[in-house]
Amino acid sequence: MASQSTSPTSDTKSKVITTFLDQPTFACAQCAATIALQDELISKAFSGRDGRGYLIHSAVNLKMGKREDRALLTGVHTVADVYCMGCNDRMGWYYHKASDSSQKYKEGKYLLEREKLVKENKWKLDD
Ligand SMILES: [Zn+2]
Structure with missing residues (x-):
């Protein structure tokens, strides 16, 4: 009687962009949702919370968290953590304002x- 299906529903997928043409x-x-074009990459020489970070012009499929002031290596910045719309994993943050x-x-x-990122082909990034 209780027919609990484990197959994914199409509604959860419809809001996630999965391709930018070619x-x-x-x-x-985690979930292979498209996050950004590699062309949008500004710099790989940034620090994330636990490791290296990428500075990127624009991104998609991200949810914005609470805005807060955070003391980073380069001074106080107003940032908001961003989360993947596909799996809710924390991906990094968005810079609202920089004091310096x-x-x-x-x-x-x-x-x-x-x-948190893989290239489109799912290979691990190595630099
Ligand atoms: Zn995800």
Whole structure:
């Protein structure tokens, strides 16, 4: 009587963008949701919370968390953590504001944790 199906429903998938035509992308390491175009990468020389981070112009399939002031290596920034829409994993943060004028270029950009991302082909990133 209790027919509990484990097959995924189509509603949860419909809001996740899974392709950008043929452009190379970064995807969530957990659920393979597309997160950003590799062309949108600004710098790989950033620090995430636990490891290396990527600074990226724009991203998709991310939910914005609570906005807060955080003391980072480069000064106080107003940031919000961002979460994957596919699996809710924390992917990094979004820079709302930087207090130091030399850091203003980060405003409106995303810092994504390198270890949370895979390239479109699912290979591990190695630099
Ligand atoms: Zn995900």
